[in-house]
Amino acid sequence: MADNDIIEAPSYEDTISLLKAKFGDKLVFRTSTKKNNRAINQKRRIFLSTDRETIYPLCEYLHGKLNYEQATSVCGVDWVDHLQVVYHITNYFTAVMVEIEVDVPNDDPHIASVTPIWGGANWHERETYELFGIIFDGHPKLERLLTPQSYEFYPFRKSYKLRGQE
Amino acid sequence: MDMSLYPHAVAMSADEFMTWSSAMINEMLSAGTKKTVDNLTGPIWAWAMRNSMHPLHFGLACCAIEMAAASAPKYDAERVGMIYRSSPRQTDVLLINGWISKKIRPDIRRLYEQIPGPKWVVAMGECAISGGPWYDSYNIVQGLDQIVPVDVYIPGCPIKPDAMIDGFMLLQKKIDAYFKRGVFMED
Numbered sequence: 001m002a003d004n005d006i007i008e009a010p011s012y013e014d015t016i017s018l019l020k021a022k023f024g025d026k027l028v029f030r031t032s033t034k035k036n037n038r039a040i041n042q043k044r045r046i047f048l049s050t051d052r053e054t055i056y057p058l059c060e061y062l063h064g065k066l067n068y069e070q071a072t073s074v075c076g077v078d079w080v081d082h083l084q085v086v087y088h089i090t091n092y093f094t095a096v097m098v099e100i101e102v103d104v105p106n107d108d109p110h111i112a113s114v115t116p117i118w119g120g121a122n123w124h125e126r127e128t129y130e131l132f133g134i135i136f137d138g139h140p141k142l143e144r145l146l147t148p149q150s151y152e153f154y155p156f157r158k159s160y161k162l163r164g165q166e
Numbered sequence: 167m168d169m170s171l172y173p174h175a176v177a178m179s180a181d182e183f184m185t186w187s188s189a190m191i192n193e194m195l196s197a198g199t200k201k202t203v204d205n206l207t208g209p210i211w212a213w214a215m216r217n218s219m220h221p222l223h224f225g226l227a228c229c230a231i232e233m234a235a236a237s238a239p240k241y242d243a244e245r246v247g248m249i250y251r252s253s254p255r256q257t258d259v260l261l262i263n264g265w266i267s268k269k270i271r272p273d274i275r276r277l278y279e280q281i282p283g284p285k286w287v288v289a290m291g292e293c294a295i296s297g298g299p300w301y302d303s304y305n306i307v308q309g310l311d312q313i314v315p316v317d318v319y320i321p322g323c324p325i326k327p328d329a330m331i332d333g334f335m336l337l338q339k340k341i342d343a344y345f346k347r348g349v350f351m352e353d
Contacts, residue, residue: 147305148269155304162302 009093010066012043019048022061026054039097049101055087056112062089062098063117071114072097074124076132078158083109083134104134113139131156191351204348212345215258216247216338221288222257222277223250227264229291229324236327243327246334254280259337260314265293265300266307278314284344286337289316290330292323299323 010018019027030047032040039045050058062068072088087100104111113136115122123145125136130144133154144151153160178186194200225233236243237250251257254277266274278287289310292298300306310316317340320333 146267146269153304160304162304 004065006065006067008067009091010096011094012046012096015046015066015091015096015098018066019058019061023050023054023058026050027058044094044096046096046098047101048098049103052102052104052111055100055102056114056117058100059087059089059114059117067091067093068098069118071118071121071124074114074121074128076128076134076156078132078156080158082106083132085111085128085134087114109134110137111135112137113142115139130154133157194351200348200350203350207350208346208348211349212342215284215345216341218247218249219259219286219334219337219341220249220251220257221259221261222254222281223252224261224277225263226266226270227291227293229263229294232324232327232330233261233263233290236330241327241331243331243334246331246338248334254278255282257281258285260285260287261290262288262294262310263290265298266310266313267305268307269305271307271313274310275313284349286317286341287314288318288320288333288337290320290333291325292321295319295321 007014007018016029020029028049030049032045032047034040068089068091070090070092072090073086074088075086077084077086083104083106085102085104087098087102089098089100090096102111109132111134113121113125115125115136116138122140125139126142126145128134129136129139129142130147130151131154136142143149147155225231235241237248254260258281260274260278260281262274278285287310289295293300293306294310297303297306297308301308307313318333318337320330322329325333
């Protein structure tokens with residue numbers, strides 16, 4: 001098999017071993033604490049976390065080599081001491097989903113955009129930007145999606161309080 | 167023949183026309199003409215307007231599904247004269263069904279101002295009445311009455327089609343009272 005051939009339907013084990021061979025210790029594989037989850041019991045979900053430098057080459061590899069064609073979701077989490085971006089990337093043939101967590105510091109919320117790889121990530125990233133204030137570098141149109149352009153706050157951050165809260 | 171009744175025949179200036187027309191209006195008011203015309207035409211206006219309420223076809227959220235169900239044969243909202251029009255210029259009821267996000271707020275105000283008067287506004291469902299489930303939200307206007315004056319509130323989440331028809335029958339009474347009170351020469 002030539003090196004640039006697409007593996008159309010890599011299995012759960014193949015995906016893990018190929019990712020380990022390609023990226024080595026830059027990826028941290030995790031096991032879920034959830035029990036009785038069908039996707040986990042049937043080995044259809046891979047949990048891993050990585051850093052900001054690796055996310056773009058990792059996504060390029062997943063899309064270009066392992067045929068993970070769909071960015072199911074890109075969302076954010078506010079852990080108060082840092083922010084986090086969570087990607088769910090799916091292969092249509094095997095239904096294996098890779099869940100990637102990337103930590104982003106509060107004072108420098110920049111991360112590479114994956115919109116050049118998956119066009120479907122466009123609005124996911126815009127929504128994450130408007131709700132969490134995470135800036136996706138290389139995004140073609142990083143504007144607020146559903147909230148007015150005049151907003152200067154990010155409503156899903158823990159520091160944003162509604163009237164009823166302290 | 168009194169030529170003062172025919173301004174186009176005597177080429178008035180704008181000032182002269184204003185003097186002449188306000189004098190004529192005052193004369194008609196003092197002579198009881200307004201009352202007579204109102205008594206004669208008010209019931210006709212009321213009958214015509216209350217039986218042809220044309221709401222704006224502007225579905226915002228899940229209550230729009232109930233609006234569609236109300237137009238379907240089972241409930242048949244056209245019995246009470248509701249015909250949906252897609253242009254605000256052709257409507258006289260602004261029917262808002264669903265949550266109003268902050269981004270659409272100026273557009274709703276603009277739609278309201280595009281409707282020719284006399285016009286009525288119906289807030290349908292909890293979201294349009296008070297924000298409903300989106301109480302204290304960062305992105306939802308807390309009630310339609312914060313941006314336009316509202317005539318009828320129809321509560322429910324979502325409302326049933328029969329509740330909607332009931333609300334429009336209430337609006338019919340309001341339209342009826344409005345025209346029977348007299349609208350001749352009133353702006």
